Amino acid sequence: MAFKVIKPGLLALLQDLGRHGHQSIGLTTGGPMDEIAFRWGNALLDNDSNSAQIEITFGMLTLEAQAATSIAITGADLDATLNDKSLTPWQTYAIKKGDVLAFHQPVWGLRAYLAVKGGFLCEPTLGSVATVVREKIGGLTGKGDKLQKGDVLAYQTCHEHQQRSVPRLAIPHYGNKEIPVILGYQYQSFSALDRANFFSSDYVVSSHSDRMGYRLEGKAIHSELNGIISEGIAYGAIQIPKDGQPIVLLQDRQTIGGYPKIGCVTRVGGGILAQQKPGDRIQFTPITVDQAERERHLQMARLAQWR
Amino acid sequence: MSHDNFPNLAMVSNQACLLTFSQVISEATSNYIVQVTQHLSTLAGIVDLVPSYTTLLVVFNDDDYDRFAIFKAINQAIDAIDPNDFSLKDQREVVIPVYYGKEVGPDIEDVAKHCKLSVDEVIKHHHETTYRAYAIGFTPGFAFLGNTPEELHVPRKTTPRLKVPIGSVALAENQTAVYPSVTPGGWQIIGRTPVNLIDWGSENLALIAIGDSVRFEPISRDEFLVLGGQLDGF
Numbered sequence: 001m002a003f004k005v006i007k008p009g010l011l012a013l014l015q016d017l018g019r020h021g022h023q024s025i026g027l028t029t030g031g032p033m034d035e036i037a038f039r040w041g042n043a044l045l046d047n048d049s050n051s052a053q054i055e056i057t058f059g060m061l062t063l064e065a066q067a068a069t070s071i072a073i074t075g076a077d078l079d080a081t082l083n084d085k086s087l088t089p090w091q092t093y094a095i096k097k098g099d100v101l102a103f104h105q106p107v108w109g110l111r112a113y114l115a116v117k118g119g120f121l122c123e124p125t126l127g128s129v130a131t132v133v134r135e136k137i138g139g140l141t142g143k144g145d146k147l148q149k150g151d152v153l154a155y156q157t158c159h160e161h162q163q164r165s166v167p168r169l170a171i172p173h174y175g176n177k178e179i180p181v182i183l184g185y186q187y188q189s190f191s192a193l194d195r196a197n198f199f200s201s202d203y204v205v206s207s208h209s210d211r212m213g214y215r216l217e218g219k220a221i222h223s224e225l226n227g228i229i230s231e232g233i234a235y236g237a238i239q240i241p242k243d244g245q246p247i248v249l250l251q252d253r254q255t256i257g258g259y260p261k262i263g264c265v266t267r268v269g270g271g272i273l274a275q276q277k278p279g280d281r282i283q284f285t286p287i288t289v290d291q292a293e294r295e296r297h298l299q300m301a302r303l304a305q306w307r
Numbered sequence: 308m309s310h311d312n313f314p315n316l317a318m319v320s321n322q323a324c325l326l327t328f329s330q331v332i333s334e335a336t337s338n339y340i341v342q343v344t345q346h347l348s349t350l351a352g353i354v355d356l357v358p359s360y361t362t363l364l365v366v367f368n369d370d371d372y373d374r375f376a377i378f379k380a381i382n383q384a385i386d387a388i389d390p391n392d393f394s395l396k397d398q399r400e401v402v403i404p405v406y407y408g409k410e411v412g413p414d415i416e417d418v419a420k421h422c423k424l425s426v427d428e429v430i431k432h433h434h435e436t437t438y439r440a441y442a443i444g445f446t447p448g449f450a451f452l453g454n455t456p457e458e459l460h461v462p463r464k465t466t467p468r469l470k471v472p473i474g475s476v477a478l479a480e481n482q483t484a485v486y487p488s489v490t491p492g493g494w495q496i497i498g499r500t501p502v503n504l505i506d507w508g509s510e511n512l513a514l515i516a517i518g519d520s521v522r523f524e525p526i527s528r529d530e531f532l533v534l535g536g537q538l539d540g541f
Contacts, residue, residue: 025513185317232357232364234323256444264320292321
């Protein structure tokens, strides 16, 4: 059966772990902005880790259930209610036919994930349901549409419910504003003073931030490279354009570009960054590839052991 | 190309590394990149490969590789390729029909003026050159084709258009390209093709792949319309 969209909210998108293998023709990956929250959503319901969920940005989304199932909510606290009763994120809830599930406004964080038992049923485009609005690909229609009033999000009816929640220690600290950065191969092209400024200044999230990239405002820094030959852009790459204001490239990033990059934000750090709203302040903190590998393995091991 | 420091391999993150093959753009470098890309695409645990002019970004699954394992795998792949054999096996030639002129190419007269050529000479120089697809990006299927003959070198427009129609054939500096979808764009538009550059339903998805050889073929307004070309879009 299905959830029917009563109110579509600001931006609600079907996502899985992304559309990989097509960057060589310029197609971006899409996928969840907060990957750890997404993975926990599926783990809570014993779903395949790639099962489709809804990424809800900001809130204002109301859904009506047409059949029983189990759901999990992870990521931001968007003041979710089930039949007007408050829900706490990072756990599962039983859903009955006729239930009304609503996400109001952020209490903390920006993006919540709604997972359903077995995942939302949706025909993939190029192997993935990930919605990329800009490229008009993925999602319910296959044409990159965000959720709209009247949309029907199908799932397999399920009457068995297991009450589960994510261990407290495994929940990311969205209040932690330190974003880890792996120093890039162009790091040496920034002066010692600029590097010091980059890691010791506060940066404010600009209102021109979206799924493509987070623009930051603060101390301007400059590379000694005067532009580079366009090259592939990894997830999390921190571009420094001519105005010196960093742009962190995230899930819907363009695939190639020619600005110098001071470093790269990790998946975990990118997830925390993606939970910040315009006006929020962050700091960058340097880590090594070795530390990033260990951080990632710890996260993945926690998930695997819990499953 | 035989420089000791190339190809240079550097970690970008715990899930990606970048191979740099040269500091300068050349067909030889581009051929080498295409070969390494093809070779690496057969390896398990490689998630994405993003070839460009002088580099190849390798995105890998961090369950399969740590930084030592990925370096080893990439170095083995490079060792298996003869860097002196730059000839591309089975290089494809893509021919793109173009209706040139100001009806669909609003910048063609400005280009002619800037280059001190007639409109016919602009068309002749553009279609008599064979180009190479050096990089694909900006938007899906957008192929950066080089090099245009020196006679056609023009700067980008000072103010980009907010909307460039699908199929627009354009020039900027020493490059030419076709816009595969409606996007903003600052290149100088000289004509339009009726063929789709990107088709999500086709096997190759994109008409032009990196390493392809590309030619433009002038067609008349009637031929353009018969082939399904649209005249509006601005």
